[in-house]
Amino acid sequence: MKSPGLLLALPTALIVLLLGFVPLIVILVWSFWTWDPATYWIRPEFSLAGYEAILEAGRWSVIVGSLGKAFLTAAICVVIGYPAAMAVHFLASRRTALLLMALFTIPFFTSYMIRAFSWRLVLGRNGLINGWLMDLGIVDQPLDWLLFSNFAVNVGLVASYLPFVIFPLILSMQRVEPSLLAASQDLGAGFWRTFRSVLLPLTQAGIFAGFLFVFVMAAGSATEVQMLGGAAASMISVMINDVMRVVNFPLAFAISTLVLIILFGLIFIGNRLFKLTSLFEGFTW
Amino acid sequence: MVAGFESRPLKAAIWLMTAIGLAIIYLPPLYLVAVSFNPALQPALPPLSDISLTWYFALAKERTLISALQESLLVATITALVATGLALLSALAYMDLGKWRSRWFMFVLLPMFVPGIIQGLSLSVIFGRIGLKPFWGTVAASHLLWALPFAFTVILTSMAAVRRSYLLAASDLGASWWRQLVDVTLPLIKPGLVAAFIFSFLLSLNEFGRAFYLVGRQNTLPLAMFGKMNSGASPTIYALSGSIFLASILAVSFVLLAAQAKDRKLHR
Numbered sequence: 251m252k253s254p255g256l257l258l259a260l261p262t263a264l265i266v267l268l269l270g271f272v273p274l275i276v277i278l279v280w281s282f283w284t285w286d287p288a289t290y291w292i293r294p295e296f297s298l299a300g301y302e303a304i305l306e307a308g309r310w311s312v313i314v315g316s317l318g319k320a321f322l323t324a325a326i327c328v329v330i331g332y333p334a335a336m337a338v339h340f341l342a343s344r345r346t347a348l349l350l351m352a353l354f355t356i357p358f359f360t361s362y363m364i365r366a367f368s369w370r371l372v373l374g375r376n377g378l379i380n381g382w383l384m385d386l387g388i389v390d391q392p393l394d395w396l397l398f399s400n401f402a403v404n405v406g407l408v409a410s411y412l413p414f415v416i417f418p419l420i421l422s423m424q425r426v427e428p429s430l431l432a433a434s435q436d437l438g439a440g441f442w443r444t445f446r447s448v449l450l451p452l453t454q455a456g457i458f459a460g461f462l463f464v465f466v467m468a469a470g471s472a473t474e475v476q477m478l479g480g481a482a483a484s485m486i487s488v489m490i491n492d493v494m495r496v497v498n499f500p501l502a503f504a505i506s507t508l509v510l511i512i513l514f515g516l517i518f519i520g521n522r523l524f525k526l527t528s529l530f531e532g533f534t535w
Numbered sequence: 536m537v538a539g540f541e542s543r544p545l546k547a548a549i550w551l552m553t554a555i556g557l558a559i560i561y562l563p564p565l566y567l568v569a570v571s572f573n574p575a576l577q578p579a580l581p582p583l584s585d586i587s588l589t590w591y592f593a594l595a596k597e598r599t600l601i602s603a604l605q606e607s608l609l610v611a612t613i614t615a616l617v618a619t620g621l622a623l624l625s626a627l628a629y630m631d632l633g634k635w636r637s638r639w640f641m642f643v644l645l646p647m648f649v650p651g652i653i654q655g656l657s658l659s660v661i662f663g664r665i666g667l668k669p670f671w672g673t674v675a676a677s678h679l680l681w682a683l684p685f686a687f688t689v690i691l692t693s694m695a696a697v698r699r700s701y702l703l704a705a706s707d708l709g710a711s712w713w714r715q716l717v718d719v720t721l722p723l724i725k726p727g728l729v730a731a732f733i734f735s736f737l738l739s740l741n742e743f744g745r746a747f748y749l750v751g752r753q754n755t756l757p758l759a760m761f762g763k764m765n766s767g768a769s770p771t772i773y774a775l776s777g778s779i780f781l782a783s784i785l786a787v788s789f790v791l792l793a794a795q796a797k798d799r800k801l802h803r
Contacts, residue, residue, distance in 0.1 A: 259628035273657035333552035470650025
């Protein structure tokens with residue numbers, strides 16, 4: 251079969267390289283340049299000032315805090331998402347499974363900002379939850395810590411990125427040979443034993459991929475903190491905005507570089523260890 | 536039913552977690568939609584007798600939001616057209632790439648994982664250096680990187696409908712590569728192309744972080760809405776958020792229902 255082969259890949263390769271990767275590499279290089287107050291820009295002299303500034307003014311703790319929030323979000327998403335994926339793959343009828351998959355697909359294409367914003371109506375002082383708690387007489391005063399708090403940010407992050415964990419998990423469960431589960435049961439293993447010794451190990455690529463997707467999306471998120479976080483709450487992306495407000499280019503570039511190295515490092519290591527791309531190879535021919 | 540799932544409490548627990556997952560995704564925005572029909576200023580569920588479209592009518596007077604909506608529709612249309620075209624080419628390339636497939640897949644997918652703010656900032660400094668003033672095109676450039684991975688995945692999935700034997704048969708009958716594409720592949724993956732277009736459109740319409748550094752004088756809708764949400768939210772913002780959320784749900788549901796209808800026809 252004659253085909254234009256590689257030529258087909260060329261336009262996308264160029265666009266992704268030129269718009270996606272080249273600007274990031276340029277930023278990496280520029281993060282080592284020197285700030286020039288005269289031109290409000292940088293000049294090509296090697297400097298580590300940007301990276302030194304990361305260690306100042308609590309910026310380091312924002313980065314660590316963001317990664318911590320992302321880790322917690324990803325862990326919660328796996329805990330909720332694993333049973334949900336089991337429901338889709340093992341329990342649901344074909345119809346219900348399709349419906350559930352549709353319900354988990356829709357949120358990808360809705361606005362993260364609107365969804366985060368809507369939590370204000372639920373968690374606020376006059377919100378839905380405080381209303382219920384007061385009606386039931388559980389509290390006399392509305393709870394203040396529900397909104398504009400780390401709690402609210404974590405809830406918002408889980409709600410935003412939960413769908414990212416579901417599909418890798420379903421894909422990994424589809425690759426588990428049902429007879430293995432049946433064999434385990436025939437040999438006398440109960441559900442938990444089968445779960446621990448057969449299902450969990452066989453779906454670890456899905457667990458890791460799902461965890462990683464959520465972690466990376468949450469670590470780079472901004473909306474949830476901006477909508478739901480307290481006055482001093484920050485996140486890597488929000489901090490970059492703050493730094494750019496005082497046009498500190500080298501610092502903004504240094505933070506971006508560091509974060510990209512961490513995130514891409516995790517993706518590449520994950521791909522090596524768990525062959526993440528193989529999860530998606532069931533697609534075609 | 537697979538062995539090991541007979542226990543009732545266990546099944547109940549699994550369904551409960553699924554319900555919790557769906558509830559945290561859907562309850563808050565649906566509550567917001569309900570609140571948007573309440574004519575009172577204080578956000579709360581409207582009593583059934585009071586349901587009103589007051590805030591939806593008030594939207595018509597929000598000039599800034601309307602011009603932002605127009606800008607977003609323009610950006611979304613351009614993004615969706617380009618993303619669908621590129622995704623089609625990328626998916627066709629994937630078929631030809633043999634052992635390079637998974638690398639190509641990763642390559643097209645990777646921009647999705649770049650935090651939006653960082654991608655937007657990097658593009659804006661580059662555009663600034665080469666003297667390109669921010670306008671709808673610069674925003675669309677960043678949205679393209681966000682939409683392409685999704686469009687690519689969707690079209691790649693729809694390629695499953697194209698059996699290799701169909702193409703071999705066409706080839707045996709003397710069809711050129713181009714004829715095979717136009718007469719065999721494209722008709723079979725048409726639903727995938729439509730889905731990729733609609734999904735890319737929605738991803739662009741709802742995108743916020745990437746546009747931040749790249750908009751020109753005219754804000755995109757999410758940026759304009761962000762301002763309104765944080766300046767003592769007037770209930771009109773509930774109406775707008777609610778309509779955008781519902782419109783997105785309807786568009787995705789349309790795509791998914793069409794895909795299922797097609798699936799059923801194939802399996803009959």
